[in-house]
Amino acid sequence: MKVSVRPGLRRAGVVLGGAAAATLLTVTTAAAAGPPMPELRGRGLMHVFSTLDYRTRVEVRDVGGSHRNVLWPLSWKVCTQSPAPGAKLDGETVTVGVVKNGERCPRK
Known part of the structure; x- marks a missing residue:
């Protein structure tokens, strides 16, 4: 059995594959950026x-x-945080400085 593919269809499939790959790359990049860092101080x-x-x-x-x-x-409770509120979380470590409930946060 011989299967023939018309050249026009093959090119259309390649173009569609390229567009789908570009869309997938865009979605992956957007997901990797991460959400913004919330305000944690005082919580x-x-x-x-x-x-x-x-x-x-x-x-x-x-x-x-x-x-x-x-x-x-x-x-x-949280007194300090890094990264700052609103910064994008890109897989980095979040550092929080804490004190026991009822204690005051130290002055900077």
């Missing part, structure tokens, strides 16, 4: 973990001066 530490994507790496630091380990996120 509870648990809010950070429930707001950010689960794949986002979060580094937590006690900025109260005692260098304590954070064992129970519900007992801590």
